[in-house]
Amino acid sequence: MIKLNNIVATYTTVRGQVRAVDGVSLDIPNGIILGVAGESGCGKSTLLKVLYGDIGFPLTLQTGCVEYGFQGDDGLQITTSTIRQYWFRRISYIPQSSMSSLNPVVRIRKQFIDFLPPDRRKDQVLEEVRAYVKKLDLPPEALDAYPHQLSGGMRQRLMVAMATFFNPDLILADEPTTALDVVVQKGILLLLMDLQQQMKNTMIFVSHDMGVHYQITHKMFIMYAAKAVEFGDSNAIFESPLHPYTKMLIESLPTVGDDHLRQGVIGRPPSLWDNLRGCRFAARCPLATELCRSEEPNLIEYTPGHFAACHYAEKLS
């Protein structure tokens, strides 16, 4: 189990501090794919950065901690400040665009090898990586290329290969298929699902695309304006969402054979700079009342394992 305890993460900007993740607590069971959804700017990537321990200016972890549930080489519990030593081995990260996160002037294999623990023979590990890459239907020579020499899909498959090579306990994937065409996208999703099924690691998968969440995730976590609004089994969430925001996201999905005009997600999230009072979704919510505008709803468990932060969750179910 991975536990997030009241995570508050801020960015320092010229205008001051902005809270990109504002008091998120979450228990993630091992061996599942957790989907994280929500509109642009709601804090999904920031949450992953905190989990990955990629914290440093301008990002600060103000309060809260992550319990990874696995021990380090020294037998001590791993924390966000020590997790960095276990990158690739225990935790790995597949970024949204591997072009911008891979160093353009360093060969791909070197970027990976740099994270190997000192006790591993680099040439030996590299041979194993080549064999593994080949198993995933990629040409092993791709490891010797510079990032710009490969197509977007190939770079992303290589990232998947490197991120899964050591069979880490936790794999973080931040919109791993955005900006790729649908065919390549499908291939990468199938590869990720396949590897997760074989290795049984925990995967946290960020995407805007509710259709992709429906297909691959076991549980879902919905964020809105830096807050958690709903968490539960994906089946339950898609069948009977407890938060009007989740409902809105699901209803924006097209279904085959239905030619009704789809209701997009109307309006936009509030600025995190505003003085946010009450429920952050109230301004866009068809159910909102004075209560919602004045009092912030807590994340409450309505049915076993299904949580929502809405004063009217029961009405919705």
Ligand SMILES: Nc1ncnc2c1ncn2[C@@H]1O[C@H](COP(=O)(O)OP(=O)(O)OP(=O)(O)O)[C@@H](O)[C@H]1O
């Ligand atoms: N380096 C930064 N400096 C200042 N503010 C930032 C920085 N990165 C993100 N933010 C702000 O933090 C908030 C959350 O950003 P984050 O990238 O986590 O959102 P996201 O949900 O991943 O969005 P997207 O779907 O667009 O990737 C946003 O309001 C964003 O403007």
Ligand SMILES: [Mg+2]
């Ligand atoms: Mg993001």
